Amino acid sequence: MTQMLLIHDQLRQLILSLDLGPGERLTERWLESQFQSSRTPIRAALMRLEGEGLVQRDGRNWVVAAIDLGEIESLAEFREPLEVTAVRLACERASEADLDAVEAMLDACRADVPREQWHQVGTDFHVEIAGLSGNPFLAKAIEGVMTRLSRARWLEVWTEASREQAWSEHRRILGFIRDKRPEEAARAASAHVRDTRDRLLRSLNADRRGLRARGFAIVGIR
DSSP: OHHHHHHHHHHHHHHHTTSSOTTOEEOHHHHHHHHTOOHHHHHHHHHHHHHTTSEEEETTEEEEOOEEHHHHHHHHHHHHHHHHHHHHHHHHHOOHHHHHHHHHHHHTOOTTSOHHHHHHHHHHHHHHHHHHTTOHHHHHHHHHHHHHHHHHHHHHTTSHHHHHHHHHHHHHHHHHHHTTOHHHHHHHHHHHHHHHHHHHHHHHHHTHHHHHHTTOOEETOO
């Protein structure tokens, strides 16, 4: 079990960071060589990743799942009411120390910080705010959504302008939570989810030639 989890975690990171691109084929023989492992834990790790929507079966082999623009739109519809509820509850339940920790996390994002850190903080912000709601089901659902969006967000945070806009929106939401203004926090969270969806779709559609040139499988590009 431990070996399977290690393989799963490493493969998952390679997929989420786009080191293994959407549409890339994965043979069990190559994975056995890559991880110096037998076939049983490899298959178990792949089946777990399949359940997370990150790989798909391709005959006897496997393929990294395509990024689906339709899924991004559906996730936004699912995510918006979750985020709105989470920030409302955080206004009631988050302590000053909790909010200070989130603010320090945002402060760590500076112009000279690698894009990887911006990406991680952008994910962690939403997961942490969901945790401050005090509702574990909300937190788990939002964490799952952010995982499904992770690969698309790698492409979106490529530009400094997109990173700065997301950071500014996070700051705005946090400010409303700190001031215990649930209605404003809810509106800001709703707008952020929709703006993020629009930025992701614009980014992916605008770079469709470049993505295809890199061999990335993007479903729904017009």
